[in-house]
Amino acid sequence: MEFDVQWLLTGVPVAFGLGWLASRLDLRQVKHEQQNSPKAYYKGLNLLLNEQQDKAIDAFIEAVQHDPDTTDLHFALGNLFRRRGEFERAVRVHQHLLDRADLSSTDHDRAQYALAQDFLKAGLFDRAEQAYRALEGTPFEVxxxxxxxxxxxxSRDWLAAQETAVALERMGTGSFATRISHYWCELAAEADAKGHTAEAEAALQRACAAAPHLARPWLVMGQRWVARQQPEAALAAWQELRTRASTHFPLIALDYAEQAVRLGQAQAALEVIRSAYDAAPALDLLRAQARLTGQPFAELPELMQHLQRYPTLSAAQAVLSGLLAHPPVPADVGAGVARALEVAARPVQRYRCACCGFEAQRYFWQCPGCLSWDSFPPTRLDEQ
Incomplete structure (x- = not known):
C-alpha cells in the first residue's frame, strides 16, 4: 500500500490544533474554578470578621463545593459549626477528613484533635476521651x-487525673505538684467515705509529699485525727500547717483552740494564736483567742482594738452585738438591731474566687464556678 504524504501533512496540523484547543478549554475551566474558590473563601472570611456566622458558613460551603479536596476550608467550616453549637455537623466534617485516604499525617492529627474538641463541646465525654487518647505520640499530645x-x-475521676498530671510533668509541660496533691486529698476523702482508713492515710501522705507547702493535706490530716479522738496528733498536724502555709491557719484556728482546751494546753495555744494574729490579723484568730481565755467574743478587749485598726462590718457587728445584749437596750430592740446587722454583714462575710468572682459562705479548694484550684483567698471579703 502506497503511503500518502499529503494526509500526513494535513493531519499533523489538525491534531495539533485540536490538542491546543482542548488545553485552552481545560485551562479556562481550572482558571474559572480557581477564581470562584478564592472569592467564596474571602467572602466567608469577610462575613466571619463581621460576626455574620450564618452567611459565612454558606460561603465556606460554596468554597468547599468548588474545591472539595482542600483541607483548610473543611477545618474552617468544622470550627464554625462547633462555635455555633452545631456539633453533629462539625463531627461529620472532621470525620469526613479522617476518612480520606489522601490526607497527610499532619492534617490527620489535626482532624483528630478537632474531632475530640467537637465531642467535648457536645458533652460526649466518653467519645472525647477516646478521641484525645488517639493523639498520644502526635504533635497534639500535650x-x-x-x-x-x-x-x-x-468527672471527678481523681486517679486518672493524677496519672495524667504526672505524665504531663514528665513531658516537661510544667509543675503540677499542687494539683497532684489536691487529687490525693480527694482520693483520701473518697477512701474515708468508703471506710478505707488505710487507703485514706496513704493518700494523705502522698498529698503531703507531692506539695509539702500546700495547706490542704495538713488541714485535712488534723481533722481526721480529731474524728479519731486524737487531739495531740491533730494539733501537731495543724502546727505543721501554720509553719508551711500560715495564711490558711485562720481556717482552723477555732478548731485548734478547741483541741488545745481539751488537752489542757490553752496557755501554749494562746501564744500560738497571738503570734499568728500579729503576723496576719483576722477575726477568726480572735474568736480562737476568746475560746482559749474563756471570754465572750464580743467582750474581748482585742476586738475593739481590731475594729479601730480594721473598721470592717464584721468587726462592727461583733462589737455591737455585745453592746446590744446589755441594758439599757430593750431586749426586743437589741435582737432586731442584731438581726439587721447580721443581714447587712452577710454579703461581705463570704469567700470569693479570684478567677471568676464566685462567692460562697464556705471555703472551697476548687472553685465550683470555674474549677480553678486555690483561687479562694483564705480570708473573707471584708477582711481582704
Missing part, C-alpha cells in the same frame, strides 16, 4: 493530655 486533665477533673 494539648490532648491537658484537655483530658480538665475532663477527668470535671
Amino acid at each position: 494539648e490532648a493530655r491537658l484537655a483530658l486533665l480538665g475532663l477527668y477533673e470535671r
